[in-house]
Amino acid sequence: MRILSRSVARVLLLASSLTALSAVGARAETTLNLCYMNHPVIAANVTILEKWAKEQGVTLNKTPVSYSVYLPKITQMLSAGATDQCDIIWNNDDWGQDLEGYLASVEDVTEVRNVAEGQLEPFHNKEGQTTAVPIVTTAGIFFYRTDLVPEDQVPKTWDQLVSVSKKLQEEDKVRWGYVGGMSYTNTFFSFWWTLWNNNCDIYEPLYERDNVKMGEAGWKPMTASACQKETAEFWWDALHANKISPPGMTTYSRDEANAIFQAGDAAFTVADTTFLGNFNNPDKSKIAGKVGIATFPQGPNSSGHRNWIDIWGWSIPKVIDAEKQAAAKKLLGAMMTDVDGQIEQWHLTGGPPPNTKVWKVLDEQDPNWVKMSKILFDSAHVHDAYYFRNWAATHKVYSDVMIRAMKGSREDIQATLEAGVQPIHDGAPK
Amino acid sequence: MLLLVAPAALVLVCFQIIPIFIGMNASFRDWSLVNPAKTWIGLKHYRDVLSDPVFLYTVLPNTFMLMVSSVVLSLASGLGLALLLNKPFFGRPVVRTVILLPLTVAPVITATMIRWSFNDQFGVITNLLSVLGFPEIGWLSDKWPSFSLIILTDVWIWAPWFTIIILAALQGLPREPFEAAQIDASGKWRTFTHITLPMLKPVIIVCVLIRSIDAFRTFDQVWILTGGGPARETEVFSVYAYVEAFVHLDYGKGAAAAGLGALIMLVVGIGLYKLVNRLMEVSR
Structure with missing residues (x-):
């Protein structure tokens, strides 16, 4: 009996020692859960984080979340105060203001402020501190086929976009002139780039x-203004009269539009610069190596080229423990100072590096960067969203108004736009 | 006895009853997912939904149109297929298996497949129709073609369900009435309408009842195929509730829309149930 007791005691001692040892081991290695959308540029940035996680002895658990459920999932997680799901989340300026109250300040992350002016504002908390560390500057750009259109003939105006497109279509060089996303949340790739380059916007001023x-x-909508009508008529004509764009484009997301461009069926598109890598990847694109970039063609009312530039970033939930927050900040700081990693991200995707210091390095060595940088940053800018709680619903109302205008007759465009004024006004903050 | 049903009851309470109460509680509160203040606001969300012209004049008509057309067409196709499969022929087990395949595929996948098949640029079916000289149709961009595709997808998914149940019922029918009809030189159509169909009526009625309630909450196909577009013209009840709750992040209004849908379905369900009872009595 005594022998048995002694054996049991030894086993217990051994087990408790092992448990203690494993606990020490577990404490030595921090685990961070990373939640993000699986977009090419985010995936490229995750590769940088993985490299530094290994270096810093951090285990990185990756959780890609579908875009369509990302916002409700993350919002619910943050507002419920969950601490066991995501330690670092992908954040977007569109909803940066909604989430700021749930996110830790990341002002102390190394070089976090090295971004283009005003880019972190949508992520500011009440104290004016940023809650996001940049991943990339997202911006739309006008892509064209260099094998079809010489650089000096790239359309500079909407009229030229129509005439060059029609010429290419008549010569049977391409099926469509222009293709771009038009459905809800893809408004940027059709309605909005033209709107902003026609001296127009959603609200005044x-x-x-x-x-x-x-x-x-007074949150006065510009929905029924002359510049908005010109924009709507341009797209109506593109779809129905000039037929430079597919009539089904009203349903296209950027994925469908990109697929058509990559299949070589369209001469022009507008997409995020971050898709340049895909367009030039011979495994994914029939037009690899034949893609040029240019400024947006201007509308009749334009007063100069205008781009949207905004940041996608990484954020850290306030509720996770201090040790994890510190590890997450250290990791993000390593990414921000990784010049080679950010240059690799640019080469792979076409997404401008998060740290403006790296821009200066690229200025010296990469003519493609210089060209893109000139288009994106040497122009006037606009934020691609408004920053109030109901913006997603108001964006949807705007999208529905424009799609309705596209599906009706040309004569009804003005009336359709006028019908949208009140709902868009009602969507704004009271 | 109570202990025997306890596990099932516990699951039901945890995963059905409690969530329903949480949802209903949210429908009376200012419950944004971003800032769940949860302030009591009474019937405001219900009033908002019921005064929304989109809900009244687009969403509800679309929902009932989808329900009726999908159930009728699925029943007709299912009945036809069941009658075909009830006859012995070479390879019947293989055909039976193949016909049941759509039921085994997730609706999301079926809808994605249909969406790409009817894509205006790359779609197999659109290209085939174009080669055959049919005029171009905005399958996914115009209201009625896209609504037809939603119905077609729903029928594609659910016709096999009707087939399998009606086939089982057909194989369980007594032989004597059919032999008597044959002796009386009754034609095939007359035998079908006067013997087969009346004897199948109880099974068909139950199928229609279950499927109608289910069709009212169709979501996947509509969301994947059209997202409720163009400009909300193909939106149905479940998409409306989903958009409010998880796109606009207004959980309270989404819950109110879902609650109203449940009430409407309750009324429709009771109506259908009474109709079923009446039809059953008539058929006896």
């Missing part, structure tokens, strides 16, 4: 995004 100033101006 033009290109303003400060809610206080917008409130003072």
Whole structure:
């Protein structure tokens, strides 16, 4: 009996020692859960994080989440105060203001402020501190086929876009002139780039995004304005009269539009620069090596080229413990200072590196970067969203109004736009 | 006895009853997913939904149109297939298996497959129709073609379900009435309408009842094929509730829409149930 007791005691001692040892081991290695959308540029940035996680003895658990459920999933997780799901999340300026209250300040992350002016504003918390570390500057750009259109003949105006497209279509060189996403949340790739390059916007004052100033101006929609009507008529003609774009384009997301462009069936498109890598990847694209970039063709009312540039970033939930927050910040700081990693991200995807210091390095060595940088950053800018709680619903209302205008007759465009004024006004903050 | 049903009851309470109460509680509160203040606001969300012209004049008519057309067409196709499969022929087990395949595929996958098949640029079916000289149709961009595709997808998924149940019922029918009809030189159509169909009526009625309730909450096919577009013209009840709750992140209004849908379905269900009872009595 005594022998048995002694054996049991030894086993217990051994087991408790092993448990203690494994606990020490577990404490030595921090695990961070990374939740993100599986977009080429985010995936490229995750590769940088993985490299540094290994270096810093951090285990990185990757959880890609579908875009269609990403926002509700993350919002629910944050508002419920869950601590066991995501330690680092992908954040987007569209909803940066919604989530800021749930996110830790990342002001102390190395070189976090090395971004283009005003880019972190949508992620500011009440104290004016940023809650996001940049992954990439997202911006749309005009892509064209270099094998079909010489650089000096790239359309500079909407009229030229139509005439060059029609010529290429008549010569049977291409099935469609222009293709771009048009369905809800893809509004940027058709309606909005033309709107912003026709001296127009969704609310007055033009290109303003400060809610206080917008409130003072009464959140007045520009939906029924002449510049908006010109924009709607341009797209109606593109779909139905000039037929430079597929009639089904009203349903296209960027994926369908990109697929048509990559299949070589369209001469022009507007997409995020981050798809340049896919367009030039021979495994994915029939037009690899034949893709050029240019400024947006201008509308009749334009007062100069205007781009949207905004940041995608990484954020850290406030509720996770201090040790994990510190590890996450250290990891993100390593990414921000990894010049080679960011240059690799640019080469793979066409996404401008998150740290503007790296831009200066690229200025010296990469003519493609210089060209893109000139188009994106040497022009006037606009934020691609408004920053109020109901913006997603209001964006949907705007999209529905425009799609309705596209599906009706040309004569009804003005009336359709006028019918959208009140709902878009009602969507704004009171 | 109570202990025997306890595990099932516990699961039911945890995963059905409690979530329903949480949802209903949310429908009376200011419950945004971003800022769940949960302030009591009474019937405001219900009033908002019921005064929304899109809900009244687009969403509800679309929902009932989808329900009726899908059930009728699935029943007709299922009945036809069941009658065909009820006859012995070479390779019948293989055909039976193949016909049941759509039922084994997730609706999301079926809808994605149909969406790409009817894609205006790369779609197999659109290209085939074009080669055959048919005029171009905006299958996914115009209201009625896209609504037809939603119905077609639903029929594609659910016709096998009708087939399998009606086939089982057909194989269980007594032989004597058919032999008597044969002796009386009754034609095939007359035998079908006067013997087969009346004897199948109880099974068909139950199938229609279950499927109608199910069709009311169709989501996957509509969301994948059209997302409720163009400009909300193909939106159905479940998409409306989903968009409010998980796109606009207004969980309270989404819950109110779902609650209203449940009430409407309850009324429709009771109506259908009474109709079923009446039809059953008449058929006896």
